[in-house]
Amino acid sequence: MRFMDLKETAEYLNVSASWLYKNARHSGLAIYRFGPGVNSKIRFEVSEIEAWVKQQRVNS
Template identity: 80%
Template sequence: MAGRFMDIKETAEYLNVSVSWMYKNAKHSGLVIYRFGAGANSKIRFKESEVESWVKQQRVLGE
């Protein structure tokens, strides 16, 4: 199975952040972005398993 992809709104809800945060910070935060299509009509997607792995890496120990 290739894995489930989430759109930017689903990913923002999963991470409990705003959609605008996703557009501004996703790339710089280390989230892997997939773009389907070209130009203004392209779709940005995030692989669910990779988002889950990213979340686990954000854990801060000792707090």
């Protein structure tokens, strides 16, 4: 498994880091936390992000 941090994921999705932090779960993105308490690091699994992007496709 490969992970991206919040900033990398936001850049990949072309959204702000604050939008991603606030809306990730609501949008269906899984958040992984590494470390204890408020100092934990937020990460996103690369293959899950790629699958989520494919699900966002709009058929016309």
